[in-house]
Amino acid sequence: MARSITDEEIGLIKALLARGERNVDIQFYFNRQDRPVNSGRISQIRNGTYGPNVPAASQADLANFLANFQAAAVGVANQDAAISTIAERAAQRFEQRADGNWYLSDGETSEQECKAEFDPKKMNPLVRAIAALANNKGGFIFLGVDNAGCQVVGLPDDKFDNTDIVRISDKVKTFLVPTPDFVKETIQIGGLNVGVLYVEKYSVPPVVVCRDSDGLEDGSILFRYPGQSAKIKFGDLHAMLRERDQASQSVLLQSAQRLADIGTDRSLIVDTNAATMETSDMKLTIDRKLADQLEFIRQGEFEEVEGAPALRLVGDVKAVDANGEALERIEGRALTADGVLQAFLTKAQVRTPLDYLNVSAQVQRQWLPMFYFLNLARATKALAIEALDGTVAVYANSKANALERLRGKRSAFSAASGQAVPILTKMIDGDFADLLGEEDDRAIARAIQSLPDGFDNFEPVYDLLLNLLDTAGTDSAKKGGVFKGL
Incomplete structure (x- = not known):
């Protein structure tokens, strides 16, 4: 990929820098709608890392340029032009330099980070970078790009290609709350494979580290600064929280306006925690018959299917009797052995821990974590045995072995040997x-x-x-x- 700025323009920029012009003033002369020139590029020209062999323009050439300069016309973008993909946007950030090698054009900035390698067994540095970018403006993580000189060195193997994004996402969910959105791609630059993770800016920051691990500290907020991901400084945290509060106020005002447009006498307020719907003068509850006729969708848009009205709800819905006493909690989930294991290893505070324990009767896996959920439920072993014993056994052997573990008759302990x-x-x-x-x-x-x-x-x-x-x-x-x- 050729340089986006011509040698003539580099020479003129050097001449302007020699006159003591500021970066922001120089940008005015060279920015175009189809090719912006950022301040970082001008700084690179100033320190000789970009276009070092291009001589500065003469004073006569500079005077002629300034005398004939016309600001670039600002037009409407072509609405029919194809929208660039993440991979295309990533590839556009690289350039081939005079030595024949490819480099990340602007180096490491507040919106892009480089790592020379990818190791699926050591993903904490990726988690750290994802958190930092999500808390700032979002941006790219490039793998197979040396972080010292930002030269493309390529990934040495296909580990990144063969690593499912779900595995990376699970790692992120283990250490960060809430979970940022990101996209995984692989691109080719100069014949070398480069891994790409594009991280979206989190809409309601901050994203917080929730567990201690190598390079990660429980409770810390990471932020992307030029050239590094570090703990957020007070000023940036203050600005982030102010922006979040302003966004919340905006949403609240929109809701209030919507309520005013509809009219308070024709509006319902749904409290998903208390499972109630209120008007100005009454409170409604969902009874058993209505619950049987409704399909509750935890995520996705409102959907109407003939004969099956649907409500889109966040949270759980309780079926109640005439007195308002909860009869049953309806939850949209299907527990798996892997889900139980993830909940245990991340110390998730699940709402129905005995359900997680009872999965031992419903899967083939015979060594699911049990005692963590027993303690979380604050239940006795006798109560847990009763609950598990009353669970319909899909796999009788799994259930029998789990009951033996609860009774202290079975253990996975094995004396170490060999490696x-x-x-x-x-x-x-x-x-x-x-x-x-x-x-x-x-x-x-x-x-x-x-x-x-x-x-x-x-x-x-x-x-x-x-x-x-x-x-x-x-x-x-x-x-x-x-x-x-x-």
Whole structure:
């Protein structure tokens, strides 16, 4: 890709810089609707990293340019022009320089970050970058681009291509709340593969780190600054919260205007927490018969199907009797073994923990986490046994084995052997630094199964298990090791 600024323009910019002109004033002469010239590019010309071999224009040439200068016409964009894809927008950010190599044109900025490699076992740096970009303006993460000189070096293998975006998303959901939106692409620059993650600006910031891990601190707010992702400074946090409050006020005013247009006497306010609908002079509840006739959609747009009226609701809906007592909570979810495991490893505060425990009777997996949900429900073992025993068993063996675990008659403990022995020693000594890069996932899982009574350093163990789950993919044997490690 050729330089977007001509040598003649670079020479003129150098001449203007020599006269002491400011970047913002120089931009006025060279910005066009189809090709903006940002301040960062002018700074690169100033310090010699862009167009270093181009000589400055003579004073005569500069005077002639200024005398004949006309501001670029501003027109209406061609509405029929194709909208650039994420991949196209990403590729446009690279340029080929005089040495024949390709570079990220503007280097690392507040909207783009470079990483030379991608390791599916070490995704914390990606999580950190995603959080920082989402809290600022959004932007790109480029993988296969050296972060020192921003030169394209290419990804050495197909790990990024073969990593499902769901795996990256699960990692992000583990460490960030709320979860930012991002897109995964792979592009070719100069014949080399470059991985791309495009992160959307989060509409209602901040995105907050919710767990401690390598490079991530529980409760921290990360922000993208030129050249780095770091903890947010007070001034930027203040501006972010002010912008958020202004947006909330705008939404509230729009709702108030809508209410005024409809009229308070013809409006209903739905309280999804209390499962009530109120008018100015009455409160409505949803009874059993109505609940049986409605289809509740937790996400998506309002949809009307003949004979099946639908309500789009956020939250849960309670069926109530005539006295307003809750009879049943209707929830739109289907629990899976992987979902139960994710909830345990991320210490999710689920609303119905005994339901998660009872999944042990409904799946083939026989080593689901149970005691975390038992404690979360503040239930006794006797109550948990009663609840599980009363669950319809899809897999009788799974249910029987789960009941044995609750009764203390079954354990996944296994003495370490072979490659698991040195790994177990590292865990007991608190040396987890190199284990995320350990190639033998099964040995790690066996070492976790061998942890002795009294071991209490579990946070890094949870990180290991999450990493093993991420890398297991569809490998049933690897997943089995993760479940046994619980």
